[in-house]
Amino acid sequence: MLEHDVAPPQRLCASAELEERGRAVSFDVIQWREHVRAFALRFDGRAVAYLNRCAHVPTEMDWQEGEFLDRDKRYIMCSIHGAVYDPLSGQCVMGPCNRGRLTRIELTERDGEVYWHPTRDTKPAFQD
Numbered sequence: 001m002l003e004h005d006v007a008p009p010q011r012l013c014a015s016a017e018l019e020e021r022g023r024a025v026s027f028d029v030i031q032w033r034e035h036v037r038a039f040a041l042r043f044d045g046r047a048v049a050y051l052n053r054c055a056h057v058p059t060e061m062d063w064q065e066g067e068f069l070d071r072d073k074r075y076i077m078c079s080i081h082g083a084v085y086d087p088l089s090g091q092c093v094m095g096p097c098n099r100g101r102l103t104r105i106e107l108t109e110r111d112g113e114v115y116w117h118p119t120r121d122t123k124p125a126f127q128d
């Protein structure tokens with residue numbers, strides 16, 4: 001595959017693995033030649049995914065592996081300084097992330113499977 005080609009959708013997990021407001025499924029992507037962790041979770045029935053990188057300081061956010069939601073399971077909350085994000089948009093709603101937002105990764109679901117969609121900037125880990 002040529003460097004500028006975009007890879008096809010990548011299978012991430014079975015739809016059933018993403019339980020409503022449950023533990024996230026983590027995966028690796030390459031962004032600008034660097035390995036970056038990403039995560040997918042289900043919120044209000046929708047599967048969403050973001051890079052695991054806070055908009056405040058570019059560090060991983062989970063409290064424990066796969067645990068991103070606050071105690072009430074209403075928001076994604078960074079474990080480092082408490083930045084709060086809307087789970088469906090990735091937009092910062094409170095805390096030190098200001099007007100930042102999480103970097104979204106497009107997901108689709110088909111036949112009980114979840115796929116993530118690589119872009120020119122965000123590639124499958126095997127492609128680099």
Ligand code: FES
Nearest residue numbers: 054056078081083
């Ligand atoms: S690193 Fe996430 S709130 Fe500071």
